[in-house]
Amino acid sequence: MDLAYTEAEEEFRGRLREWLAGVLPSLPPKPSPDDWPARRAYDTTWQRMLYDAGYAGLHWPEDAGGRGATPTQHLIFLEETERAGAPYVGANFVGLLHAGPTVAAEGTAEQRARWLPPVLRGDEIWCQGFSEPDAGSDLAALRTRAVRDGDDYVVSGSKIWTSHAEVADWCELLVRTDPEAPKHRGISWLAMPMDAPGITVRPLRTLAGSTEFAEVFLDEVRVPVRNRVGAENDGWRVTMVTLSFERGTAFVGEVVACRRTLEALAAEARRNGRWDDPVLRRRLGRLNAEFRALWRLTQANVSESERTGGVPGIGGSVFKLRYSGVRQDLYEAAAEVLGGVDAFDLDREWTLDRLSSLSYTIAAGTSQIQRNIVAERILGLPKGR
Ligand SMILES: Cc1cc2nc3c(=O)[nH]c(=O)nc-3n(C[C@H](O)[C@H](O)[C@H](O)COP(=O)(O)OP(=O)(O)OC[C@H]3O[C@@H](n4cnc5c(N)ncnc54)[C@H](O)[C@@H]3O)c2cc1C
DSSP: OOOSOOHHHHHHHHHHHHHHHHHGGGSOOOOOTTOHHHHHHHHHHHHHHHHHTTOTTTTSOGGGTSOOOOHHHHHHHHHHHHHTTOOOSGGGHIIIIIIHHHHHHHSOHHHHHHHHHHHHHTSOOEEEEOOBTTBSTTGGGOOOEEEEETTEEEEEEEEEEEETGGGOSEEEEEEESOTTSOGGGSEEEEEEETTSTTEEEEEEOOTTSOOOEEEEEEEEEEEEGGGEESSTTBHHHHHHHHHHHHHHTTTHHHHHHHHHHHHHHHHHHHHHSGGGOHHHHHHHHHHHHHHHHHHHHHHHHHHHHHHTTTOOOTHHHHHHHHHHHHHHHHHHHHHHHHHOTTOOOTTSHHHHHHHHHGGGGTTTSOHHHHHHHIIIIISOOOOOO
């Protein structure tokens, strides 16, 4: 990838910057973190504004409702929206960042036409029903059963840690369709409507006090067979596509945000005198180098995924592993700059960000699991027992 921007790309940046300057002042104030209906409304309103202006699904393929923009234009979009302080995907993140891209890559023409435009317009949002109480790192151990009955699957079981389940319209759901097959071979990937009878959502509170995720109980929920993406029992392969988007590209916008947070921290340290501490300065300098390297890695991964048909490769695990750790370091440094490492005040946004950074080495596959993937699939080391 050519890391310099062309004249056309700079033009694209200029137009986007102008548009952002015009529309952002019209956005209502951000709702409180615990008001989920208001958060959904806020996030989907922004998505609709992007859609109307031609910026929704910028890098999605045109036959999936996207704009077919180049990876570089997409990165410029992320840089500029963050620079302008625009909202990020919010409650829409599963639909926009991994369920949608999976349907675009693996769905039939009919499935793409049904599910993708409402995601891009902000009309429908998705959640992810992968993890179960006994199937997290070992996801293929999942037990939620789907039994075929005519044109439906009848699904029973339970999911856990389902982010945004309370306000989702659809769930990308992993189910076991063949209990006799080896565990990776008996799984199917379904799109389940969240208003189907038999679904109970029980919110779970995080240590920061908000209900970001939920338990989802499924009692003989009927899901049409036509909602299956990929072949029956081929869901593990489809899951790998979903996870490659989740680990490979879903976090990239956040790297830009972290770089801006770091700049703000350095400015605050200069203001409040902590900048005089050479150990802190070295710490912030190191973080700066880490985020610059992560941004370069992002550019390389995005560019590689373009060459390999749009699905990110295994480099996503390297990115996810490093990014989640560096994000935690950033908020530890923030604690030091903003109030001393012991300062803890749930009314302050950075305290919430610091707490939520702890989840990054767990969500979307823990760091230990990413290390196993890097060791076995990139470095070619023997499998652990
Ligand atoms: C904020 C957040 C949001 C989430 N959102 C969703 C969501 O929307 N949908 C969804 O389906 N899931 C979601 N998850 C769940 C997430 O995917 C799981 O928590 C994660 O995969 C780990 O599974 P587990 O919690 O069952 O831990 P376990 O698998 O029980 O792991 C416990 C510990 O053992 C370690 N371990 C396990 N196996 C190995 C191994 N083979 N080698 C080395 N170490 C190992 C793990 O690294 C971990 O430290 C979310 C999690 C978080 C934190």
